[in-house]
Amino acid sequence: MSEQPLPPWSAVDRLLHEPARLAIVSILAVVEKADFLYLQRETGLTKGNLSAHLSKLENAGYIQIEKTFKGKMPLTLVSLTPQGRTALEIYLKSMKEWINRMDQNPKE
Amino acid sequence: MKSPLETAQKRTRRYWYEDGLPELAAGGVICLMALVNLAVAQLAPPDWKGWLSAIGLPLIVIGGGILARALILRLKERLTYPRSGYLVYPRAKPSRRFLTAGVGMGAAFIVAVLTAWLSAAQSERLIPALTGLFAALLILFLGMRVGLVRFYLLAVWQFGWGLAGSRLNLPAPYDLVLFFGSLGVGLLVSGGVTLFRYLRNNPLPLADNEDQP
Numbered sequence: 001m002s003e004q005p006l007p008p009w010s011a012v013d014r015l016l017h018e019p020a021r022l023a024i025v026s027i028l029a030v031v032e033k034a035d036f037l038y039l040q041r042e043t044g045l046t047k048g049n050l051s052a053h054l055s056k057l058e059n060a061g062y063i064q065i066e067k068t069f070k071g072k073m074p075l076t077l078v079s080l081t082p083q084g085r086t087a088l089e090i091y092l093k094s095m096k097e098w099i100n101r102m103d104q105n106p107k108e
Numbered sequence: 109m110k111s112p113l114e115t116a117q118k119r120t121r122r123y124w125y126e127d128g129l130p131e132l133a134a135g136g137v138i139c140l141m142a143l144v145n146l147a148v149a150q151l152a153p154p155d156w157k158g159w160l161s162a163i164g165l166p167l168i169v170i171g172g173g174i175l176a177r178a179l180i181l182r183l184k185e186r187l188t189y190p191r192s193g194y195l196v197y198p199r200a201k202p203s204r205r206f207l208t209a210g211v212g213m214g215a216a217f218i219v220a221v222l223t224a225w226l227s228a229a230q231s232e233r234l235i236p237a238l239t240g241l242f243a244a245l246l247i248l249f250l251g252m253r254v255g256l257v258r259f260y261l262l263a264v265w266q267f268g269w270g271l272a273g274s275r276l277n278l279p280a281p282y283d284l285v286l287f288f289g290s291l292g293v294g295l296l297v298s299g300g301v302t303l304f305r306y307l308r309n310n311p312l313p314l315a316d317n318e319d320q321p
Contacts, residue, residue, distance in 0.1 A: 027120050030121055070194075075194065
């Protein structure tokens with residue numbers, strides 16, 4: 001049986017290979033926009049931590065942050081960019097590929 | 109077993125129902141339908157009854173639906189979004205909306221034909237039980253789609269009332285009053301309990317947005 005080598009780790013998106021950032025992007029994948037409070041509540045991160053992760057994702061072009069107001073209250077809305085959606089799809093596909101190949105060769 | 113990411117996505121998809129407000133609004137509209145049926149049966153002159161029901165119920169469904177949606181959004185802005193956050197869901201494409209509406213109308217037609225056929229073959233007394241069963245299946249489907257256990261209880265409740273309707277064998281339109289009334293009250297109770305628990309578990313956070321990017 002021909003054995004296919006596992007894809008190199010360098011092919012994995014390191015930015016998304018972090019649980020908190022992956023959670024943020026996964027949530028954003030099923031909505032058009034989510035606000036800061038929702039993301040904070042769902043991920044369980046502190047404000048500072050969530051801000052840091054959002055900044056990294058924004059710098060990579062994966063998300064878009066829009067600052068607006070709802071009445072007098074400031075509202076930070078976050079949405080996934082097409083680039084971010086593609087990155088998530090590629091990441092999930094590559095991880096599935098890893099897991100499938102490991103299942104095929106459990107002794108390795 | 110579902111991954112934490114799938115769980116988070118599922119929770120995000122059902123966030124709309126988290127506060128019970130949609131059930132309260134739907135329950136209100138359906139209770140109004142029951143009350144209109146009751147009022148028409150009790151108060152309207154015999155010649156007008158058919159017309160009033162034929163015009164009144166669609167008006168309540170359409171007008172009530174529009175009003176209920178506006179009310180839900182307003183209440184969510186005051187109660188839900190400041191407590192647990194704000195989400196914008198993607199709008200369904202027009203083609204998908206037409207497909208959903210078509211499937212809904214097709215299902216309603218099949219249910220109506222099946223109910224008429226089964227009740228003609230057996231007995232008219234079966235109509236409330238069959239209507240209750242189909243309503244329960246619809247609620248069950250919605251519950252499974254969004255992953256809400258309380259909808260399963262609501263389905264059992266509605267089927268139970270359908271069986272009770274068959275046993276009571278009420279004359280028209282009191283059978284409809286019972287059907288809409290039980291469904292409306294069920295939704296109001298479910299929504300009320302959910303809203304109470306939501307408000308208790310989600311106090312208003314302190315206003316502080318300094319750390320946001």
